Amino acid sequence: MKFSTLASYFQTIENTSSRISMTKILADVFHQVSQDEIGAICYLLQGRVAASFSSIEFGIADKFMIRAIARAFRVLPSVVTQEFRKTGDLGATAEHIALGGEKESGISRQDMLVGLEKSNTLPPPTSVLEVFMVLTSITALSGIGSQDKKVEILSELLAFVTPLEARYLVRIPLGKLRLGFSDMTILDGLSWMISEDKRNRAALEDAFNVRPDIGFIARTVKESGVDGLKKVHAVVGAPILPALCQRIPTTEEMIEKMGTVCAEPKFDGVRTQIHFRRSKSEKLKHTTPDSIDCFSRNLENTSQMYPELLAIGNQIHADNAIFDAEAVGYDEKTGKLVAFQETVTRKRKHDIVQTSRTMPLRFYIFDILCKDDVDLMPLPLSKRRKILKDTIDEGGALRITDAIVTDDPTVLRQYHTTQREAGLEGIVVKQWDGPYEPGRKGFRWVKLKEGEGKTGKLTDTVDCVIMGYSQGEGKRSGFGIGAFLVGIRNKDTFQTITKIGTGVSDDLWKTLAGRLSALITKEKPKEYTDVVSSLIPDYWIIPEVVVEIAADDLTVSPVHGAGFALRFPRLVKIREDKSPKDVTTREEIERMYTNQDIFVS
Numbered sequence: 001m002k003f004s005t006l007a008s009y010f011q012t013i014e015n016t017s018s019r020i021s022m023t024k025i026l027a028d029v030f031h032q033v034s035q036d037e038i039g040a041i042c043y044l045l046q047g048r049v050a051a052s053f054s055s056i057e058f059g060i061a062d063k064f065m066i067r068a069i070a071r072a073f074r075v076l077p078s079v080v081t082q083e084f085r086k087t088g089d090l091g092a093t094a095e096h097i098a099l100g101g102e103k104e105s106g107i108s109r110q111d112m113l114v115g116l117e118k119s120n121t122l123p124p125p126t127s128v129l130e131v132f133m134v135l136t137s138i139t140a141l142s143g144i145g146s147q148d149k150k151v152e153i154l155s156e157l158l159a160f161v162t163p164l165e166a167r168y169l170v171r172i173p174l175g176k177l178r179l180g181f182s183d184m185t186i187l188d189g190l191s192w193m194i195s196e197d198k199r200n201r202a203a204l205e206d207a208f209n210v211r212p213d214i215g216f217i218a219r220t221v222k223e224s225g226v227d228g229l230k231k232v233h234a235v236v237g238a239p240i241l242p243a244l245c246q247r248i249p250t251t252e253e254m255i256e257k258m259g260t261v262c263a264e265p266k267f268d269g270v271r272t273q274i275h276f277r278r279s280k281s282e283k284l285k286h287t288t289p290d291s292i293d294c295f296s297r298n299l300e301n302t303s304q305m306y307p308e309l310l311a312i313g314n315q316i317h318a319d320n321a322i323f324d325a326e327a328v329g330y331d332e333k334t335g336k337l338v339a340f341q342e343t344v345t346r347k348r349k350h351d352i353v354q355t356s357r358t359m360p361l362r363f364y365i366f367d368i369l370c371k372d373d374v375d376l377m378p379l380p381l382s383k384r385r386k387i388l389k390d391t392i393d394e395g396g397a398l399r400i401t402d403a404i405v406t407d408d409p410t411v412l413r414q415y416h417t418t419q420r421e422a423g424l425e426g427i428v429v430k431q432w433d434g435p436y437e438p439g440r441k442g443f444r445w446v447k448l449k450e451g452e453g454k455t456g457k458l459t460d461t462v463d464c465v466i467m468g469y470s471q472g473e474g475k476r477s478g479f480g481i482g483a484f485l486v487g488i489r490n491k492d493t494f495q496t497i498t499k500i501g502t503g504v505s506d507d508l509w510k511t512l513a514g515r516l517s518a519l520i521t522k523e524k525p526k527e528y529t530d531v532v533s534s535l536i537p538d539y540w541i542i543p544e545v546v547v548e549i550a551a552d553d554l555t556v557s558p559v560h561g562a563g564f565a566l567r568f569p570r571l572v573k574i575r576e577d578k579s580p581k582d583v584t585t586r587e588e589i590e591r592m593y594t595n596q597d598i599f600v601s
Helices: 003-014 019-032 035-045 062-073 077-087 090-105 128-139 146-160 163-174 183-195 201-210 214-224 226-231 251-258 307-315 340-346 352-358 381-391 409-421 474-478 506-517 586-594
Strands: 261-266 270-277 291-296 320-329 361-371 398-400 404-406 426-431 445-449 462-470 483-490 493-500 539-541 546-550 553-556 564-567 570-574
Touching: 003 019, 003 128, 003 163, 019 035, 019 183, 035 128, 035 214, 062 077, 062 090, 062 146, 062 163, 077 090, 090 163, 128 146, 128 163, 146 163, 183 201, 183 214, 201 214, 201 226, 214 226, 251 261, 251 409, 251 426, 251 445, 261 381, 261 409, 270 307, 270 361, 291 307, 307 361, 320 340, 361 381, 404 409, 409 426, 462 493, 462 506, 483 586, 506 539, 506 570, 553 586, 564 586
Parallel strands: 361 398, 493 564
Antiparallel strands: 261 404, 261 426, 270 291, 270 320, 320 361, 426 445, 462 483, 462 539, 462 546, 483 493, 546 570, 553 564
């Protein structure tokens, strides 16, 4: 497929608001392309050239893209900057400048290359795979002079393509494709490709949860159909979407729904999936390091954050394994665990070793998903816990979580109280005979979490995505932000649930202002639905920043798109460890509202 054809499809999707129409357009694309092309196209749909969990990044900021556009179309960078201020979108800026250049001069893209210094004399890339390879080559550049080289490659690529292609070739490296759908819509498109309906969505999602590599899944079904998904299994080095907790308000209901359960402390840390593979060289085993990869709950590769894990091979009785864990900071002098906001200071790229000394971590392991290349997820938790205890020696960075097994709601409530008194958030309760369900928020794992004194009358908080913000007045005018609009998830869209203008410290206002100003978009993102005019913010924000919100209670709301509103909301913290796909769903809000007589103290 020509990249120009793909760009036309991108444009059609961008101009489409109907989810089912997007699905059919994607299916049409997938029908036309080869097995090799479909994987590349799925990555490009994500604004990437590799799986989302890989550390392969473009590393291109707006200022470098401005240089590339200026060089490609032979205009001054100031001209690009001026147009960018009007559009708020460098893709649209590149398209507009390219169109203007053609209309005014009548010179084609190829002719405009005359006088530009070229790095090679190869024919210009025109197919999807050729363009994909050029973009991939950009991600491989690093070190001194790499940014200049990236600008050079991008400018030569842009100079060869049509204005419409330029729009998307600029957006992809910036991670701002703006097509308005999630990975789940791509899975729907793959299902529609197979059977012209969504009947295969469940099988595709199950495979994606085990191997969240959209290109790999697409290639698999293109080659082998739905049957090929049965061979998708856990692989050390590729993250598994973590199992998630549902909310149940009482221990009595937990036992009624789940029977015999295993209860574990709920730590206020950073969810971490640890992938361990022992060095295979017996001769060099003391000098060749074991392979250790770590992934956050939103699949970010966080391996460099955790130097403590370099020596865990001494604790593990396995050639390879995948563990589910919570990383929690602690005070070396007192041994006490620290709050999430202190633990998350480890989420940085520089001075990691020094930070690890001032904020050491323990990794509380609560599950094992794979051992010696055997998938353990279908096994009941009772067997997985036994395998876990046989696999890890305690005493180092790895600690197996404490747990009790019971079918008595009173015992469960007492255990919860004990954890609260110890300074933890409460307990996580798991079905003792249940399998590990990647990516699921079913009733095999549930949480009982109370924090009235810390978070408000609702005994649980709500995770929301920031949708936009408004300018501050008075003192806050210096911050550039005075209130922000947040929403919850409803499938592939986000709907408003509250607006927050109080309960935020000055330092946090400044932090938010810095984060959000870099995410401003001129147009309301397509994912935001049912926003009434009275709630429209001064600035729309690309859905990226997740915050934890406490409130007094929930009410039915005719104003907010979610149909509910949080009363007297307060910002608890920015959730650096979560992505928009992790925010609270409308279904969860409905259940919280139904059980409000229990949730509200």
